[in-house]
Amino acid sequence: MTGVPIALDLAVVARIADRIAVMYAGGIVEEGPARQVLSGPKHPYTRGLIRSIPDHLKHGALAAMPGVGDRPSGCAFAPRCRLGVAACTTANPEPVALDDRGHRVRCIRTSDVGPLQSVEEGSRTAPGRTRSEGIILDIRNLRAEHRSCSEVVVAAEDVSLQIRRGECVALVGESGSGKTTIARTIAGLHPIGGGNVVLGERQLPADVRRRTREDRRRIQIVFQNPADALNPRQTIGSAIGRPARLLRGLGKKEPADEVARLLDLVRLPQHTAQRQPGQLSGGEKQRVGFVRLVDLTTSSPSACRWRASAAP
Structure with a gap:
């Protein structure tokens, strides 16, 4: 075969x-x-x-x-x-x-075309990243469940972890082990069956609708399937601009400039803003899904640019 x-x-x-x-x-x-x-x-x-x-x-x-x-x-x-x-x-x-x-x-x-280990002209050395001891996110004895009329399925139980400033934490497990449910629970998109989610010094409400704008801006999620994460009836510009308006309070004219800047950060042409999700490839849609939910609070694009610098 x-x-x-x-x-x-x-x-x-x-x-x-x-x-x-x-x-x-x-x-x-x-x-x-x-x-x-x-x-x-x-x-x-x-x-x-x-x-x-x-x-x-x-x-x-x-x-x-x-x-x-x-x-x-x-x-x-x-x-x-x-x-x-x-x-x-x-x-x-x-x-x-x-x-x-x-x-x-x-x-x-x-x-x-040089060997892979060679250093290209213009490349830079990665800046040193030090981990601060300040805890940004503290997950304490988290429990997540899937409920139906007849049964309760425990997706995750007694999950505790801490994320400090400057850290990148990977949650690894086999298919069906509860990784996505844990992420959705932390983001407030899935009910908390037990335990607490503490952001900084503040214990977050379980439901994202009860969280403040600042809470929702600081914890965001990039979904695994970009096709389901984007509204097929919205243009890409609308999909990127709406979170900027809701989470940052931008005016009606400001999001257009912000959409152009964010598309540039993930190496997508400006005319992508007029397209709909069905006109993009899977990789392009994933980049859009990423940049519309990246932390937009930074005053400088450098933080976003670092995160998007590896977009193929």
Whole structure:
């Protein structure tokens, strides 16, 4: 039996695929044996994808690619490519065979694509991040249940954790172990069956509708399925602008400028604001779902930009 998995998760692909074909703008830009493509990519887009994946064993900033921009008549990746030259915009390159094992790349500058461990010009060292001892979120003996007329199913019980300023905490477990229910309960979207959620020094009401605007602004959730998180009848501009109005009190004209700024932070073209969710890819919708719920209270876009810097 032959299988053709289609995925955005390179870690999964690396474990199950014998060969990898990398697509960009509707065409294959690199193809070859999985191990060879992942360890020695020869197309700038493939290299950029791999370098944008966080690695907990290595310290350093993720290498972000420039924004999408308008696609030229030649190579579709040219506006985002640091190696691009004038010839890249005149004609779409033909596939180049790099060896006899089927490693092929659509690029005229394959010899200039450096190894993955090299430092690109203009890249920066990740700023040092220190953890403060101040506890931002304190979850105490949390219990979450799913109730019906006939039974009560306990999704999570006696869950306690603390999150300090500067920390990123990952909640890991098998499918059905209660991760999503815990997250929804903390956000006030699922009833609390027991325990407390303390934000700073304030114990939060269980129901998000009883929380203050500041509470709702400080704890937000990015849903796993972006297709269900966005209203299919709303434009992307409306989906991003409405939280800015409700949570920040912006006027009627201010959200338009804020939508443009936020789209730029996640490397989406400005005209995306006029589109509807059904006109976007899954990855684009996930970026929209992220940026409409990111902490918008910062006076500088740098915090948002750091979070969005790895958007492929």
